[in-house]
Amino acid sequence: MKRIAIDMDEVIADAHLRFADWYKRDYHKEFSAEQLHSNYIMDLVPSEHKSVIKEYAFHDDFFKDLAVMPGAKEVVRDLHEKYEIFIATAAMEFPNSFLPKLQWLKDHFPYISWTNIVYCGDKSIINADYLIDDNVKHFKRFIGQGVLFTAGHNINLDWKVRVNNWQEVRALLL
Amino acid sequence: MKRIAIDMDEVIADAHLRFADWYKRDYHKEFSAEQLHSNYIMDLVPSEHKSVIKEYAFHDDFFKDLAVMPGAKEVVRDLHEKYEIFIATAAMEFPNSFLPKLQWLKDHFPYISWTNIVYCGDKSIINADYLIDDNVKHFKRFIGQGVLFTAGHNINLDWKVRVNNWQEVRALLL
Known part of the structure; x- marks a missing residue:
């Protein structure tokens, strides 16, 4: 086999959707499904927010549900x-x-x-x-x-x- | 390479030594290094204690230090x-x-x-x-x-x- x-x-x-949801929660900026499908979220956010996005993945709740x-x-x-x-x-x-x-x-x-x-x-x-x-x-x-x-x-x-x-x-x- | x-x-x-240490702590029975080297601890304890030994490994502290x-x-x-x-x-x-x-x-x-x-x-x-x-x-x-x-x-x-x-x-x- x-x-x-x-x-x-x-x-x-x-996980990409979770990044987008949390970014929306924190910065009130929403991306369309099309944007998220065709781009990495890191390339959609301004450079000063890239470290914030990266940190999300180390949060205890990030991988839940x-x-x-x-x-x-x-x-x-x-x-x-x-x-x-x-x-x-x-x-x-x-x-x-x-x-x-x-x-x-x-x-x-x-x-x-x-x-x-x-x-x-x-x-x-x-x-x-x-x-x-x-x-x-x-x-x-x-x-x-x-x-x-x-x-x-x-x-x-x-x-x-x-x-x-x-x-x-x-x-x-x- | x-x-x-x-x-x-x-x-x-x-981990075998940890099993033996915890067994000694709980049942005041100590095994020699020679006994532990030549036997699995499961075969050294009476049958009614085998499930206790098995449970040790699921304890939060078992794998520490x-x-x-x-x-x-x-x-x-x-x-x-x-x-x-x-x-x-x-x-x-x-x-x-x-x-x-x-x-x-x-x-x-x-x-x-x-x-x-x-x-x-x-x-x-x-x-x-x-x-x-x-x-x-x-x-x-x-x-x-x-x-x-x-x-x-x-x-x-x-x-x-x-x-x-x-x-x-x-x-x-x-």
Whole structure:
């Protein structure tokens, strides 16, 4: 059975939307869905606010109750019948995310066992056939095929295997 | 550069001693170093205490300030000059261990970056040339060479590459 490793933030969990919500809360500035889809929030805010945005991710509540990315629940459930599924998230940078991420996975992907959840940093440590991730840096030394999941921050990057949403993951892998 | 993944409990961190210390605290029964070296604590306590021992590991303080296994600091530091070192611990079973383990690594192995720390369950997800672990179950589907680190619970198991202490790791890999 082939194995797929799946990233969390910007792939199955909408952390980008949380950044935008908190920015709206603090600065009363709202971005459209189109703006958020085509841009990284860091590039939408004035330079003096970039450090504020970065700090959000270190807040205890940041990773709680994130929205599930559209289609992720249905497609991951179907992938799970044909592949060995691991969740691989670079959580080590954010110790505040450890418990909320585990709870979030229990809530939304309860059939994924704790044995198949990985918190790491450098994802070249992952042994899988595919890695679905929004960050190309993780593909450089990855042993399998990196599948770039489109996010505002990677929209202009070249990568040969790109998916724009979970329907495209289904088309590629099922 | 070849890569070594190193387990934590019973390999670099003496969790077994913590079990024994807490058992002594609660039941006033002390085991000798020789007993602890040659037996799993589960096999030393009466059957009605096995569940107590198991529960210890879920206590918030269990993973705090564990003793470093003899020789681990010196040998891992030397390995770090010739190999890419990752720490790979099956922490996912014990969410109470997440923060203490990270702090422990910062305290005792400060040169190991957060990018090279992995919390997982099934270690077949680890892509490394060697995995030094006290649990043979992690070697079954491991992509590299499993190196069994002797512990009371594995002393009677057959495994072709076994090390009894950190000096033997040095002899094997340096």
